[in-house]
Amino acid sequence: MDNRPQLKRDGNEKRSRSLLARGCLAMKKALFAFLLILAAALRADAFWGKKSESIPGRRDAVRKALLWVPDTRTLDWEALRSFLERENDASFTLAIVPEEIPNEEAAWLVGLSSSNNIEIALRIPGDPILPLAKKGRPYLAAEKIALSRLRYKKIFGALPVGFVAGGGAILPSDAKRLPRLGIRWTAVGDNEFTNAWYGDEQLVLMPFHSILSTDLGTMPPATDTAALVIDEVAGALPPGSGLAILDHLVSSSGDEAYTTVSRGIAEIHPYVVGPESWPTWRDDLAFWNQSYSQQTAWKLYHRAAKAVTAYQNSGSASIARLNKAEASLTLARSARNFVDENLQDPTIESDFRNALTSAYKAIRKSAPRILRRRIMDPEASGFEEPQxxxxxxxxxxxxxxxxxxxxxxxxxxxxxxxxxxxxxxxxxxxxxxxxxxxxxxxxxxxxxxxxxxxxxxxxxxxxxxxxxxxxxxxxxxxxxxxxxxxxxxxxxxxxxxxxxxxxxxxxxxxxxxxxxxxxxxxxxxxxxxxxxxxxxxxxxxxxxxxxxxxxxxxxxxxxxxxxxxxxxxxxxxxxxxxxxxxxxxxxxxxxxxxxxxxxxxxxxxxxxxxxxxxxxxxxxxxx
CATH class of the missing domain: 2.60.40.1190 (Immunoglobulin-like)
Incomplete structure (x- = not known):
């Protein structure tokens, strides 16, 4: 029997199946390539920080993160309770120094943080301007954050996920240590870069636009930055003014306008590359180190800190005396002491010099005579302002x-x-x-x-x-x-x-x-x-x-x-x-x-x- 027609049919079928398989493979490759291109385009959008037209309403669809940095010396805790009872759906991040939480308010704050609407971020005592305060003490930030972190855990039963440096001023060398302490985000200032980005070890750097006026008629401020900060401690706003601003923002904009920093980060998708320079909430460090009085204050502080460090390394230092000296230095390096207009306030200026004098006294060392004079006195600095x-x-x-x-x-x-x-x-x-x-x-x-x-x-x-x-x-x-x-x-x-x-x-x-x-x-x-x-x-x-x-x-x-x-x-x-x-x-x-x-x-x-x-x-x- 001649089976050639059958063989021919079988061959045709094999060729058809082969062509079909090749066609399917080609379609799969084309689809895979398309998905790769699409993914790359979206990734590039995140990488370079450019908004893609293929993601409509990306910035408009998210809430702004709202951060409040209150001055606990002037904070009206009863007024804060009343505000949150009235605006029980308000959502924001409260940055606070654990060591400054009154004992009678600790339990209430713990309950507040468990509500999911309020996030509690970490600050360190004095809110020092770290890049300027750490001269001669490169690990100052790490030391103070580690201590306050333990106090935070003792109060709240968990470690903080956010850290707020004084004035939003932090160096990359200090920021890179934060993830090792469990910190997932930290705050910086805004400039042209208005979206969060990843730093070392997936730490998120969140830029904040600082509110600089107590005039409620100007709020909320017009800004593309994804986050706002109400700062009472580093010279942006007067102490005690933040709660009224917070109340106005929440009550006038609605509950869905603002959220915590952690939720805000989740909604805006941080970029994988950020700017080389990290601004502060007042643009740059010159805000705290520009005038004659400010430069003099820093010189006096660093001189006292150097004396305490020398005593610590002397081999005969007393732990009790070192602790007293460090407590005095903590008061002296507070951010408020380096705001120019504060140094013109006789009370603040006198408290600053008294803190430095106490540091010398704690280590049984005579304080320099220049600490007896007002910082406004040109002779107090030991140098003339260059003209x-x-x-x-x-x-x-x-x-x-x-x-x-x-x-x-x-x-x-x-x-x-x-x-x-x-x-x-x-x-x-x-x-x-x-x-x-x-x-x-x-x-x-x-x-x-x-x-x-x-x-x-x-x-x-x-x-x-x-x-x-x-x-x-x-x-x-x-x-x-x-x-x-x-x-x-x-x-x-x-x-x-x-x-x-x-x-x-x-x-x-x-x-x-x-x-x-x-x-x-x-x-x-x-x-x-x-x-x-x-x-x-x-x-x-x-x-x-x-x-x-x-x-x-x-x-x-x-x-x-x-x-x-x-x-x-x-x-x-x-x-x-x-x-x-x-x-x-x-x-x-x-x-x-x-x-x-x-x-x-x-x-x-x-x-x-x-x-x-x-x-x-x-x-x-x-x-």
Whole structure:
């Protein structure tokens, strides 16, 4: 029997099944690829902190986290009970110091925290501004948090999940220890970054917008930040004013407008990358360390703390005396003592000096005589507030005025040459084109202005209003703290800065274009704004104006690093930031604002092509 037709049919069926299987496999691969792309898109949204149009109403659908930081010295506990009895569905986080909870209120607070509407977060005694208070005691934050955490557990029967530092000021080096203590979130200030993000070990950093007015007619404040804080202890609001603000927010906005910090974090989905610089609720640390009185107070505190540490390490210290001294230092480093207007209050100022005197007395050491005088007395500090730092030995001249700083390079300043020299005008040298004459910074409530002056600017070959052969970087350090900002200059610059001068922002100027970049941890800097420079070719000046919403804080306390280079002109538009050409020393960096010694180091050919920079600051000399 001829079975060829049957074999043919069987072959056709096998081929059909094979094609069907291949088609199904291809469809599965296509579906899998689509899901991967979708997941990546959503992940990218979380990673980069950008709102995706594919997630409608993401910010609108969530409640704001509400945090109250009361001053327990003025807290009306009966009024708080009455408020919560009337608004029994109110939901917020109450941050409190366990050691300051009255015994008669402890049981009520335990019941309150079990209601799920109220979350109790941890604070430490005095609410110190940790980045400023920990000088000489790097583990101050960890020590105090560990002690207060145990007291919290004794009262509430569980460990706290949230920690609130004084003024929302905390360093990454302190924050990274929090997860090991069971802390899952901590509070910082808001800036341009308004959403929570993950730090080390899945610790959530939650940015808060601080309420700064007791005028109930202005509330709730207009902000995109996902959380609000009512702070009575670090200078944002007067002590005792928070409950009225809390009552108004809850009663006027409804029970569903606000929630606890932990629930708020769950609703907004923290990003996996955050900003390099963590602002405080008052923008930066200068709020507590700006005026003459504040700087004097910190100097007096650190002097007393150093004396107590020396006694502790003496080998003959008494535990009882150390405890008394530490209790006095706790009172002295309270955040309220470093709010400028509080230091003008005779009672607060006197209490601060008495606390320091008690610390010395506890360790049987005579207190310095300067503690007998008001801090307002210029002689109390042992130093004069700098108004003018003369240029000696080839240093930068620094002029300090009420609303501006002027840095002037010393006579004899010079610059290196690029490897390929452009056609320069007769009698034009490298010092003319690449050595800054001065940097002037002026500010008001709306903007910060930067004016960079050189001996000459060559007219642009490409634009009507720009210049040629010059690329300028101006790095800005907002806080003078290690671990906050970037220590590397921009790509292809071959330079680095000291950790305490790590920069948060940099202005890059070339031809008729300027851009503002912000440092990002573990990633290239992000360009956040473009600026139209005002260029005066005749006088050799470049002026840039940056809105205050971009640069907050006090420019008088910032650090500045100004460098000059020659830009590459081939395919310039494709590079952001622009790239420099090599210099004859091996470094692309040609000129700078700095002492003659620093300039010689920059312009001398060395084995290493990398250069180190130190920020210029008001009151700093290069000796």
């Amino acid at each position: 003018l730092v003369e240029s000696t030995g080839g240093d930068v001249l620094i002029e300090v005025k009420a609303d501006r700083l002027i840095f002037t390079n010393p006579k004899g300043s010079t610059a290196a040459l690029p490897l390929s020299l452009p056609s320069l005008a007769p009698d034009t040298t490298a010092a003319h084109l690449w050595t800054p004459r001065s940097l002037e910074i002026g500010w008001n409530e709306t903007a910060v202005d930067f004016r960079i002056a050189l001996a000459r600017l060559s007219p642009s070959e490409k634009t009507a209003s720009g210049f040629s052969y010059l690329l300028v970087d101006l790095y800005i350090d907002l806080n003078h703290l290690s671990g906050r900002g970037s220590t590397s200059l921009l790509s292809r610059r071959k330079g680095f800065v000291d950790p305490t001068d790590a920069w948060e922002y940099v202005l890059v100027v070339e031809d008729s274009e300027a851009s503002l970049y912000r440092s990002l941890p573990g990633h290239p800097p992000s360009r956040i704004a473009t600026v139209a420079p005002d260029i005066d070719l005749e006088n050799g000046t470049i002026t840039l104006s940056i809105p205050r919403r971009r640069l907050r804080g006090n420019p008088a306390t910032w650090g500045y690093i100004l460098t000059t280079m020659m830009p590459k002109t081939d395919r310039r538009s494709s590079y952001r930031p622009p790239r420099p050409v090599p210099g004859e020393t091996g470094s692309p960096l040609l000129g700078m604002l700095g002492s003659l010694d620093e300039q010689r180091d920059l312009t001398t050919k060395r084995e290493s092509t990398y250069r180190r920079f130190t920020a210029q600051r008001a009151g700093r000399t290069n000796n």
